[in-house]
Amino acid sequence: MEDTIAAISTALGVGAISIIRVSGNEAIEIVNKIFDHDLLNVESHTIHYGHIIENNEIIDEVLVSVMRSPRTFTYEDTVEINTHGGIATTNKVLELLILNGARMAEPGEFTKRAFLNGRIDLVEAEGIMNLIEAKSDVSRKLALKQVNGVVSNNIRNLREKIMKLIANIAVNIDYPEYEDILEVTTKEVEEEIIYIESKLNAILSQSNNTSLVLEGLKTVILGRPNVGKSSILNMLLNEEKAIVTDIAGTTRDIVEGTLNLNGVYLKLLDTAGVHEASDKVEEIGINKSLNLIKEADLILLVLDNNSELTDEDKKLLDLTKDKNRIIIVNKIDLDKKLDLEEENVIYISALNKTGLENLRKKIVEMFNLDSINTDMNMFVNANDIAKIKKCLNIIKKIKENIKNIEIDMIDIDLREINDILGSIIGESYDEEILDTVFKNFCLGK
Numbered sequence: 001m002e003d004t005i006a007a008i009s010t011a012l013g014v015g016a017i018s019i020i021r022v023s024g025n026e027a028i029e030i031v032n033k034i035f036d037h038d039l040l041n042v043e044s045h046t047i048h049y050g051h052i053i054e055n056n057e058i059i060d061e062v063l064v065s066v067m068r069s070p071r072t073f074t075y076e077d078t079v080e081i082n083t084h085g086g087i088a089t090t091n092k093v094l095e096l097l098i099l100n101g102a103r104m105a106e107p108g109e110f111t112k113r114a115f116l117n118g119r120i121d122l123v124e125a126e127g128i129m130n131l132i133e134a135k136s137d138v139s140r141k142l143a144l145k146q147v148n149g150v151v152s153n154n155i156r157n158l159r160e161k162i163m164k165l166i167a168n169i170a171v172n173i174d175y176p177e178y179e180d181i182l183e184v185t186t187k188e189v190e191e192e193i194i195y196i197e198s199k200l201n202a203i204l205s206q207s208n209n210t211s212l213v214l215e216g217l218k219t220v221i222l223g224r225p226n227v228g229k230s231s232i233l234n235m236l237l238n239e240e241k242a243i244v245t246d247i248a249g250t251t252r253d254i255v256e257g258t259l260n261l262n263g264v265y266l267k268l269l270d271t272a273g274v275h276e277a278s279d280k281v282e283e284i285g286i287n288k289s290l291n292l293i294k295e296a297d298l299i300l301l302v303l304d305n306n307s308e309l310t311d312e313d314k315k316l317l318d319l320t321k322d323k324n325r326i327i328i329v330n331k332i333d334l335d336k337k338l339d340l341e342e343e344n345v346i347y348i349s350a351l352n353k354t355g356l357e358n359l360r361k362k363i364v365e366m367f368n369l370d371s372i373n374t375d376m377n378m379f380v381n382a383n384d385i386a387k388i389k390k391c392l393n394i395i396k397k398i399k400e401n402i403k404n405i406e407i408d409m410i411d412i413d414l415r416e417i418n419d420i421l422g423s424i425i426g427e428s429y430d431e432e433i434l435d436t437v438f439k440n441f442c443l444g445k
């Protein structure tokens, strides 16, 4: 990493100050070229008042922080320039830095350097991104935990156990003649394996919840026209967000709202009623509704209590049967004409605002939202969840065969588990994985 990188670390726009961050071997030298005071001989971790200068012209009055390696986020020499906010000034200073030898940083490159220089591990790096993107208080706390290495430490502890086991087995295989070496019995191995399995299962069960917490629960309100989808959205949001009329086909495009349920953020999507479209605009809207079925974490399928089940209803019931789904029978203030044999049904009247509590309870119950406990939670991304599942499969295989196979066969499996867990925290990694992790970062982080 020879080159020195620079980027604007604050959000671009009008604000009181912007921070431009510069990191690399030449960070101090480059900033020194455009600053009107000497920075080459200042002490580390000091702040300096002065001006950014181009051809004797003052560009801005700034504060410059100089932080020398290794006590910095990237472990490299780092300079931060606090300029006056505003796009023109900030861009001008960045431009001068680049003219003087810095390179524009890629998204996430500062964090990537922190990782490559050994300051943080991969889980912590992802935690930083999650922290930036946290939308609710629960997700903020969880991300902070990730940044602080709680998740990594748990995985590291498990790896230590596995490595001990591998070492013990190796000694047994290599020195069978030494009597004073404790023989590793199948029973001991089995006990350890069961322990590791239970820990991985615990990580897994908590991870499923928490990835929902982080990303929010994509909740699609679906149904044929006029059943009251938009009324339900408005009721949940306690706001007249979507237009409600008695005309079928009122909602033509997706209407979005967010709801905070037990600290978990629900992204609600009200959709166009699904039926045989009568014009092109409607058709596009309906296709959007149907496409959302695939992406949804939760579907609220709305039926009308005051009408018999139609073919359209049946089609939607079928399309959503394998999804996380709650069926809402709306308009219970009107006569019951609907005959339904389904589970997970909630009865409400959006008009009278009754049944709302039951709906909330049902969602909380369905996703275990009340058991989300930031004190004990782990979380890993979908890719990591898949890796943990893979480890659990290997463990299952070991448990099935342990009585019938030689102990050195287990050794191979244990090494595989160890490698997989290592890849989660980035102790063994490849460039491709790194790129996918860091490309989601914003610029300047």
Ligand SMILES: Nc1nc2c(ncn2[C@@H]2O[C@H](COP(=O)(O)OP(=O)(O)OP(=O)(O)O)[C@@H](O)[C@H]2O)c(=O)[nH]1
Pocket (backbone or CB within 6 Å): 223, 224, 225, 226, 227, 228, 229, 230, 231, 232, 243, 244, 245, 246, 247, 248, 249, 250, 251, 252, 271, 272, 273, 274, 330, 331, 332, 333, 334, 348, 349, 350, 351, 352
């Ligand atoms: N009686 C009664 N009427 C309701 C209830 N909920 C909604 N309505 C009425 O049903 C009609 C349609 O409501 P909307 O919320 O616009 O229905 P929608 O499903 O969004 O309809 P589209 O956008 O056309 O797909 C309106 O006249 C509402 O006032 C209810 O619980 N009881």
Ligand SMILES: [Mg+2]
Pocket (backbone or CB within 6 Å): 229, 230, 231, 242, 243, 250, 251, 270, 271, 273
């Ligand atoms: Mg509507």
